[in-house]
Amino acid sequence: AQSVTQLGSHVSVSEGALVLLRCNYSSSVPPYLFWYVQYPNQGLQLLLKYTTGATLVKGINGFEAEFKKSETSFHLTKPSAHMSDAAEYFCAVNRPGSWGKLQFGAGTQVVVTP
């Protein structure tokens, strides 16, 4: 069985400050991990993914995430928040053999204040 936990349903950051969104997973096998962003009235857009190899992965819009197996975490960060980063962010997990069955966390709503 696998599950995904996102700590904090709402996060408020100042423009220019660090964005840190937390994601922890549980999986009996090495997982594949994804971060998606959702803007109002839109679908989900892929930010980045971890499958194998380098544990620090870089994505679009200046975001990056680090896979830490010992902590079962895949936290998302961005050094400097921009107003356009205001959106909802979802961490998702898949595993070998699950094919197209993504399991999502509950999401974190990010508010950026000037």
Add this chain to the structure above:
Amino acid sequence: KAGVTQTPRYLIKTRGQQVTLSCSPISGHRSVSWYQQTPGQGLQFLFEYFSETQRNKGNFPGRFSGRQFSNSRSEMNVSTLELGDSALYLCASSLGENSNQPQHFGDGTRLSIL
């Protein structure tokens, strides 16, 4: 390359009716997955189709069904609609050859049940 296209974008139905939603995947993608998104339950997996066959199924009642055509386009049908079926329905496509391949989402169909 065109993205995932979902039609219609908005739909209003009444209890007891049935509805069909359509999804056209990215060209070359053979897997289509469907998700239901609600404020209370978040993103939940409905089912996945690959090469016209259902490969995965979530925990939804039999009122929810789908199919995939030879051109990979997919439809989802919900019969005997209930108030609780009001949601954003998202479809996602991927190459489908491995669980580590990312899914690309459409903008969804927002279904409202009166």
